[in-house]
Amino acid sequence: MKTPADSGFAFPDWAYKPESSPGSRQIQLWHFILELLRKEEYHDVIAWQGDYGEFVIKDPDEVARLWGARKCKPQMNYDKLSRALRYYYNKRILHKTKGKRFTYKFNFNKLVLVNYPFIDMGSGRVPQSAPPVPTGGNHFRFPPSTPSEVLSSSEELRSPGMFSSVARRMARGSVSDCSDGTSTNSELEEAMGADERGMGPERAYRGLLPPRLPHDSFFRVYPNPAGLARHGPRVHPEPLSPFPVSPLPGPGGLLAPTLSPALSMTPTPHLPYTPSPSLSSPMLGSHFSFNAEDMKHYLQAHTQSVYNYHLSPRAFLHYPNIIIPQPHRPTPEKPAAHHLHGQQHPSLFSHSLGQQPGGGEEGQQYPSPFKLQPPPLGRKQRESGSSLAASSSSSSSSQSSSFTGSSQKINSALSAGPPKIKVEPISDIESEEEVEVTDISDEDELNHIDEDDEGDIFTRTARHHPHHQLNNHLRANGNGSSHSAPPHANPDDDPDDDEEVFKTPATPSLSGGGLAFPLIHLKSEPGQAAPISPGGTRCIPLKLRFKRRWSEDQKMEADGERDEAEDKKVRANGEEEVGGKREEVGRRVGEVENGGGREGAGGVILGLMLPPPPTQRRASSELQRATAQLSLENTGC
DNA sequence: GACGGAATCC
DNA sequence: GGATTCCGTC
Numbered sequence: 065m066k067t068p069a070d071s072g073f074a075f076p077d078w079a080y081k082p083e084s085s086p087g088s089r090q091i092q093l094w095h096f097i098l099e100l101l102r103k104e105e106y107h108d109v110i111a112w113q114g115d116y117g118e119f120v121i122k123d124p125d126e127v128a129r130l131w132g133a134r135k136c137k138p139q140m141n142y143d144k145l146s147r148a149l150r151y152y153y154n155k156r157i158l159h160k161t162k163g164k165r166f167t168y169k170f171n172f173n174k175l176v177l178v179n180y181p182f183i184d185m186g187s188g189r190v191p192q193s194a195p196p197v198p199t200g201g202n203h204f205r206f207p208p209s210t211p212s213e214v215l216s217s218s219e220e221l222r223s224p225g226m227f228s229s230v231a232r233r234m235a236r237g238s239v240s241d242c243s244d245g246t247s248t249n250s251e252l253e254e255a256m257g258a259d260e261r262g263m264g265p266e267r268a269y270r271g272l273l274p275p276r277l278p279h280d281s282f283f284r285v286y287p288n289p290a291g292l293a294r295h296g297p298r299v300h301p302e303p304l305s306p307f308p309v310s311p312l313p314g315p316g317g318l319l320a321p322t323l324s325p326a327l328s329m330t331p332t333p334h335l336p337y338t339p340s341p342s343l344s345s346p347m348l349g350s351h352f353s354f355n356a357e358d359m360k361h362y363l364q365a366h367t368q369s370v371y372n373y374h375l376s377p378r379a380f381l382h383y384p385n386i387i388i389p390q391p392h393r394p395t396p397e398k399p400a401a402h403h404l405h406g407q408q409h410p411s412l413f414s415h416s417l418g419q420q421p422g423g424g425e426e427g428q429q430y431p432s433p434f435k436l437q438p439p440p441l442g443r444k445q446r447e448s449g450s451s452l453a454a455s456s457s458s459s460s461s462s463q464s465s466s467f468t469g470s471s472q473k474i475n476s477a478l479s480a481g482p483p484k485i486k487v488e489p490i491s492d493i494e495s496e497e498e499v500e501v502t503d504i505s506d507e508d509e510l511n512h513i514d515e516d517d518e519g520d521i522f523t524r525t526a527r528h529h530p531h532h533q534l535n536n537h538l539r540a541n542g543n544g545s546s547h548s549a550p551p552h553a554n555p556d557d558d559p560d561d562d563e564e565v566f567k568t569p570a571t572p573s574l575s576g577g578g579l580a581f582p583l584i585h586l587k588s589e590p591g592q593a594a595p596i597s598p599g600g601t602r603c604i605p606l607k608l609r610f611k612r613r614w615s616e617d618q619k620m621e622a623d624g625e626r627d628e629a630e631d632k633k634v635r636a637n638g639e640e641e642v643g644g645k646r647e648e649v650g651r652r653v654g655e656v657e658n659g660g661g662r663e664g665a666g667g668v669i670l671g672l673m674l675p676p677p678p679t680q681r682r683a684s685s686e687l688q689r690a691t692a693q694l695s696l697e698n699t700g701c
Numbered sequence: 702g703a704c705g706g707a708a709t710c711c
Numbered sequence: 712g713g714a715t716t717c718c719g720t721c
Contacts, residue, residue, distance in 0.1 A: 090711090092713070137715070143702095148714055150704065165702065 093148045094157050094170070096134055100127065114167060121166035 091099075100106040101119055110127050113120040121127050124142035132140025149168060152158035161167040 090713085135714085140715080144715060144717090146703075147705085147716080151714075153704090160703075 091134065093131065093145070094152060096131055097127075097149075098170075100130065106130075114161060114164065115169060117170040117172055118161055119168060119170070120164065121168070124166055 097110065097119070100110045101112060109123045109130070110119060110121050112118065121142075124145075128140050128142040128145045131145050132138055137144075149158055150160075153160065156171050158168050158170055161169050
């Protein structure tokens with residue numbers, strides 16, 4: 065059982081970060097930890113112990129030394145290393161086992177979802193050291209509800225040794241170019257068996273993968289488009305529940321997936337198990353058994369759900385061409401239409417999901433079957449009432465392009481009154497306790513998804529996105545399309561943002577595909593004409609929009625000119641107050657001019673400020689000038 | 702020992 | 712971005 069070297073657990077090449085490439089010093093600490101953990105040579109230094117995924121650093125100094133050697137940081141010590149480990153807390157990669165010294169616990173679920181988002185599901189290799197399937201055959205059993213239900217403490221079972229190939233590869237890639245002669249990697253290399261050394265990466269990994277099933281079969285969406293979301297972990301603990309499972313295959317190897325550790329390392333009833341933020345909560349009260357076919361479906365759904373709701377936005381930065389459905393929600397009762405079938409629009413997935421530098425063929429090989437879907441509406445957002453409805457109703461547009469942290473700034477600028485949306489760093493928003501859902505969906509079946517431990521990263525980051533805000537504002541002003549204004553209307557001079565929004569393929573038209581909502585084109589090719597929304601409304605250039613507003617306000621101001629004299633008298637008494645307002649407005653204008661709002665955030669800010677109250681007419685004038693200037697700067701729509 | 706902020710490096 | 716380094720706090 066515990067023969068990691070023989071397990072053959074294979075990750076596809078794309079699963080390996082370039083940091084893991086041979087000679088790279090950029091190996092991440094958690095990689096390294098796993099690397100050590102799989103080596104029996106280092107079991108006196110660090111070893112799996114305790115609950116599943118839990119390990120103890122038996123010799124902190126030595127681990128630090130090894131790490132330092134690996135990173136060519138001779139000054140490394142446990143204090144520094146532990147600091148690095150603590151940074152993993154927020155990332156949910158790791159957490160501390162309270163009360164146990166030097167004991168940490170991997171959150172493989174998060175670890176893999178973030179770092180191995182496109183784990184190959186077509187490989188025929190299965191981790192033999194994965195948690196066992198008690199019943200064998202094609203059936204899987206979910207972990208016990210509570211740790212107390214399992215008493216077995218087999219070290220072997222605890223140890224997620226299916227990382228063997230990963231670690232093997234990491235070991236291969238961990239050859240340090242340090243010349244101090246203390247390279248940990250040399251030790252690790254030596255620790256590897258001859259068979260491992262003899263097998264090149266191509267054979268050891270890539271060779272294991274094909275033949276693969278096409279993605280459209282692997283990631284085929286269920287007949288019920290909403291089925292994915294309907295099988296949430298807590299409300300409907302059904303086979304599609306998006307929590308990890310032990311994907312051991314049946315004799316026929318129906319699944320035969322090369323699963324992410326998150327999936328494969330799920331504890332079984334034999335394993336002691338302590339709920340962890342992301343592993344346990346969906347499992348609570350779940351005790352299932354189902355066949356491999358169900359498992360396959362689940363895995364498909366799970367994988368897709370990862371992309372819909374759970375994946376770290378960072379992972380998406382590598383997949384710039386994803387098209388995000390832009391739900392138009394005149395009738396919130398149509399959430400099912402959000403779930404698109406990948407095979408229906410294969411062109412949508414023509415973009416590459418591969419992220420391996422220099423390995424573009426991988427991405428071409430595996431076009432994305434995923435599209436982001438509007439996350440469900442959370443309780444808090446639902447309860448927030450209609451005041452937020454306008455914002456929520458267009459949140460779907462925001463999700464399409466808001467994998468940036470910059471939206472937080474915008475959100476704060478937009479927030480008037482008590483914030484209804486809690487904006488947190490990405491690293492913090494995955495907290496199960498902190499999940500706040502903002503979506504346009506009213507369908508309860510969807511809502512529990514966002515209560516997953518994985519959190520709804522996209523949801524929260526997306527809904528604050530300036531694109532969304534601007535679109536929302538434009539709609540509110542009646543200037544925009546009845547549908548979401550394409551983000552083309554947004555000035556986006558920030559090249560950084562360009563990297564963080566999904567790019568739209570040349571053939572993005574899903575509008576004719578029977579979708580109940582139009583797609584939002586997150587980014588168009590340079591020079592591309594403003595798209596026509598499915599409703600037929602052409603994008604109104606921001607410049608023109610500002611111009612209109614400018615004209616209106618000019619007219620209004622001219623009308624109010626007659627009152628100016630009287631106003632001055634009043635102002636003479638209230639100069640201080642008005643000045644304060646002017647200062648405030650000026651400050652906000654300054655934010656715009658200073659680029660305080662990216663991606664058209666200025667328009668958003670301005671939009672919320674308009675029309676100004678009569679007492680701020682002068683400030684409005686300044687604002688208008690700033691607006692005009694801004695509009696001139698924003699040439700594109 | 703553990704935690705996390707802050708500055709800094711790469 | 713992912714550490715590394717330093718440090719104050721508990």
